[in-house]
Amino acid sequence: MEPRRQQGWAAQADLYRADPPGSGRPKYYVLEMLPYPSGQLHMGHVRNYSIGDALARYMRMNGYNVLHPMGWDAFGLPAENAALKNNTPPREWTLNNIAQMRRQMDRLGLSYDWRTEVTTCLPEYYRWNQWFFLRMLERGLAYRKRSKVNWCPECATVLANEQVIDGCCWRHEETVVEQRDLEQWFLRITQYAQELLDGLDALPGWPDRVRTMQKNWIGRSRGATIRFFLADAVGDDAEESAARRGKTPLPAAEGFDPEGLDRDAPGIEVFTTRVDTIYGATSLQLAPQHPAVESFAQADESLRREVEDLLEEQRRAREADDLATLEKRGAFTGRFAINPFNGERLPIWVANYVLLEYGTGAVMSVPAHDERDYEFAKKHGLEIRVVVLPRRTAEPAAAGEQDSPALPYVEEDSLVINSGRFSSLGCEEAQEKMAAFAAVCGFGGPDVAYRLKDWGISRQRYWGTPIPVLYCERDGIVPVPDDQLPVLLPDDVKITQQGGSPLGGVVEFVKAVCPRCGGPARRETDTMDTFVDSSWYFYRYADPGNAEAPFAREKIDYWFPIDQYIGGVEHAILHLIYSRFWTRVMRDLGLVANSEPAVRLFTQGMVIRNGAKMSKSKGNIVSPDEMIARYGADSTRMYSLFAAPPDRDLDWQEDGVAGVSRFLGRVYRLGMRYGQQVRSGAGAREYGESPVATGLLRELHKTIRKISQEFSGRWHFNTCIAAIMTLVNAITAAEPDLAQLPAAESTAVWCELLPNLVLLLAPFAPYLAEELGEVCGAAGPVHSQRWPQFDAELARDEEVEVPVQVNGKLRGVARVAPGAANEVLQQAAMSLERVQTAVAGKNIVKVVIVPGKLINLVVAAG
RNA sequence: GCCCGGAUGGCGAAAUCGGCAGACGCAGCGGACUUAAAAUCCGCAGGAGUUUACCCUCCGUGGGGGUUCAAGUCCCCCUCCGGGCACCA
Known part of the structure; x- marks a missing residue:
């Protein structure tokens, strides 16, 4: 019966068609996350699409003009692997898979209007990826910089993070992935960090779980940035102190005055959420990759070796995903920096627990009030100085050594001591005043740090959107002009495992003419991360055939924002945060009016079997x-x-x-x-x-x-x-x-x-x-x-059954007309035989009646 | 370590606002139909006790405490399972 029905539906082209804007019916845009065309629908898809289809059909039947589209996230590495394995071109393989999965979806009876279908690997789609990229480049939202990438020495190629499994290559499980420095294209998502964070509060239709995950991912911290000036001249005292290997600070120079510091002098910037503890700082700790470390090490052979050790150790721990438990080690650089608050000269160290990527890549070490600093100081015998006490022991008179709390003491509802003019302030007040003081003196001020990093979109792969830039010997980086879009992905490309981007081997592709000077230029051979494709595909559904623009504004104004987005929670961070970013960029380009892509989000649960996620290795897949x-x-x-x-x-x-x-x-x-x-x-x-x-x-x-x-x-x-x-x-x-x-x-x-x-x-x-x-x-x-x-x-019920309890225990059910008076109900309850037995010989102390719901007779012996 | 979920019969689950715990389904058991089986239909079904039976009584929502006439539901503490983040300064 079902295949016959299916044919009938297929013949009715307009069955699930959405009306164009202005039809009078209220619009409803229900969207399910588009699949990667692996060639096989799995149960997770079935579940996802069954939910969405039920909703789409329900809304249609309720008179809504429903847009319910489907498409294909069609770029990505599996197509290249299939090419290697079966000798099928990625394009062919992908399009075949799409045809196959479309049949499966139709067989499921999903109510899509296939005329809105979007396939991201087709030039009609990815040309707009390139177009958006160029707009971002114009606005400084796309930029190029060196960065670390995962490198598999066996494949001689770069791997995406997802392809690194337990620190090893997914194709060579024994091969440890290395970190390499490469020039990469980045999108400046951090410019929107605050807005992406604030926007979460305006999304009550999103699950709390997802909002929390995004919040943590953005990871905003309020604090202060402080500049510690390099102490160039080291006097006699320093000789002695250096001999103690930088374990304690040197006292301030005579007549030190924070307000008299030269704000242009070279120094090391430190981000901290606890400026209030700055008088307890006894050293600075720098990430091994910190630029200052490199210059220190130039003149110091043994330091250089130690730094290399630390780097190597950190790198290995990073690969083993074991950073958090790495034993804290470090080395004294022989240099000192001035604490601008009190003039003390703090020894500068390099430490493996300081990360270059976060904040400024340098920390002030306050062992008494930070767990990591404490652990490090204990291990290396650095001075530990208490400058914060619990409120009850922090009375000036009682602030003796013996009252010191257990260290490290990190409680913020406390009082600051031994901190010059800031002593005896509460921590939070001290944080504010000290940051403000730093700003006045010009050596820092209040600051905010984010965990979120810019989005690296370069992929050294073939099956993706070509990044539309040229490298000219004379003009440097030159964007491909709009009228030369799309930069077409060539078809006959030999996919090999031998190093770098496959496109690099296609001479006709790489060789180009600089649009500025007409001279020879080299085409960028990296392609874009496929998350670019999925960041805006749902806009294209509203205007899939548009050849002049990614979409027409009035169509977006009508259909957006998406009323209901449905998908797996595994996309809670990546796809959903990129999409929110992309929407804001489009808004700032004047292309759309909305700031958020979807007002409601639903994340369905996983499909499991025998208590475990379905997977090939567990052999519990249901097709x-x-x-x-x-x-x-x-x-x-x-x-x-x-x-x-x-x-x-x-x-x-x-x-x-x-x-x-x-x-x-x-x-x-x-x-x-x-x-x-x-x-x-x-x-x-x-x-x-x-x-x-x-x-x-x-x-x-x-x-x-x-x-x-x-x-x-x-x-x-x-x-x-x-x-x-x-x-x-x-x-x-x-x-x-x-x-x-x-x-x-x-x-x-x-x-x-x-x-x-x-x-x-x-x-x-x-x-x-x-x-x-x-x-x-x-x-x-x-x-x-x-x-x-x-x-x-x-x-309407003619009669309702009202449970009757005696002392909270069910003793019977009274049948009364709905809305019956309390007296009637009580009468009916009392007439029940079991109730009478239960009440016999006792006093009714209280009668609780919840109309239509329940009656409870409270009795006491007597 | 931190942040989220979750734990209810043999199993998946229901109880939406503090008001009949276990709806609905699976597996199971008994019966009807059938030469037989499948399919289909009807019935039983949380546990324990008592009983020829009907009934009746007690216990029961991971564990312990609390609030309330009344707790799967609210509060405090704990255990286990799943997920996310994790040297983030």
Whole structure:
């Protein structure tokens, strides 16, 4: 039955078409994350798309103009691997996979309008990646710099972070990945760090979990940047101190005055969230890669060797993903820097626990009030100086050594001591005043640091968007002019494992003419990260054929923001933060009005089996094709919605699919039994007053209410399906009674029950709904019909069952009319035999009545 | 280490606002139909006790405490499982 229906749908081109802007119906944009075209849909996709399709169908039936598109995240490394393995060109391989997966999606009965399909590996799409890149380049949002990359010596090529597994190459599990310095293109996402962070508060429709993850990823810290000036002249004291190998600071020079410091003198900048502890600083610690370290080491052979050791150690730990537990080691540089607050000269060290990438790559070490500094100082015998005490022991008189708290003491609700003019301030106040003081004196000030780093988009791969720049011997970096876009990815490229970008080997591609001087130029051979493709694909759906621009503004204004985005939580950070960034860039280019791509986000749970994520290595993969072949698309989809609420992990149990399939079979047979009757009795309304008729209609309308509520609320479709099952059970059980009614009445009941049941099924089991709709004589496709309206009158209970408790224990159920007076209810409760036994010989102390819900008699012995 | 989730029958789960714990389904058991099986239909089904049976009683939502007439649900403490981040200064 399903393949036949599928053909019928395919023939109706306009079935799922969205109207252009201005149609009058309210718009609704429901989007599911586009898949990578591996060639095989997996159960995670089935789940994701079943949720989205149910919603799309429901919204359509409720009169919305629904945009429900699908596309392909079609660039990426697997195509190159397949090329190597099967000798198939990546393009061919990818397009074949797309055709295959499209068939699978159609077979599932997903309601996409394929005319909006977007395929990111086609020039019509990726030319706009290049166009956006050029706009960013113009605005300084794209830039080039040297940076560390993962390098597999075996493949002689660069790897993406995702391809580094436990520090080794994914193709050569024994081969440790190295870090190499390469020139890379970056997008300045950090320029939007604050806005991306603030924007999260304006996204109440996003799961807290995702918002928290993004917040942590952006990692904003408020603090101060302080400049420690290099102490060039080291006097006699220093000789002695240097001999102590930089373990304690040297006292301030005579007549030191912070306000008299030369703000232009060379120094080392330090970012700290705890300026209030600066009087407790006893050294500076620099990242081994810090530029100052290099200059210090130039004149000092033994220091250079030590730094190299530290670098090597840090590198190895980084590869083993073991940085946090690395033993803290360091080396004294022999130099000193002036603490601008008190003039002390602090020994400058290099330490393996300081990271170049964060803050300024240098820290002031305050062992008494920082765990890492404490650990380091203990190990190397550095001075530890307490400058913060808990409020209760920090009374000036009591501030003796013996009152020192356990170190390191990091509590911020404390008082600052031994800190010059800032002594006895609270930590937070001291932080503010000290940062302000630094600003006044010109050696620093309040500052903010982010964990977020700029987005490196260069990939030394073939199957991606070519980065549209040229390198001219005379003019340097030259952007490809707009009218020369797209820079086409050449087709006949030999994919090898031998070093660097495959495009580098294509002479016709690399050789170019500089558009400025007409001289010879070399084309960039790196391609873009595929996250670029997925950062804006959902805009293209609104205007997929546009050859003049990525999209027309008025279409975006109509469709955006996305009303509901649905996908896996694994994209919570990367894809979803890049998309938010890209949208803001487009907004600042004047291309869109919205700042956020999607107002609501839903992250579905994983599909697992036997308690573990499905994977080849565990051998617990369930193939959608197999499920569909065995149980049909409706059963497969419906089970994926029935087995668990969509936000939770779903344990795939084939017996469960069989159960859903059985249920759908029951519904089918029910429809076949009464379809003829419904068709011929269309419009019959006189269902009479029989208890069986009113009872069933009540059940029907309660179910309508229940399901409608779920769609606009929690999306617990598992309970929707359970409700439909309950309804069907009630109908089946009442069949004999209905048969006893006068023919006109039973026909009228079936005419109300069956078509509405079909409508309720439509979002979850579209094939069966369509089939039965036809059987019942529906005028046109079920999925173009109106969602049934809940009738409060029909749903009203004649009688409610109110549980009766005595001292909180259930003793019976009283039956009363809904809205019955409390006295009536209590009367009914008291007349229950079990209640009387329980109350016998005791005093009723209190009666708790929750109208319509419960009655509780509180009794005491007596 | 820090931040999020989660824990309810043999299993997936339900109980949406503090008000009948286990809806719905799976597996299981019993029955009908059948030469038989499959399919289908009907019924039973948290645990313990008592009982010929009907009934009835007690216990029960990871563990311990608390608030309340009433707690799976709220508060405090703890255990286990899953995920994210992690030398972020």
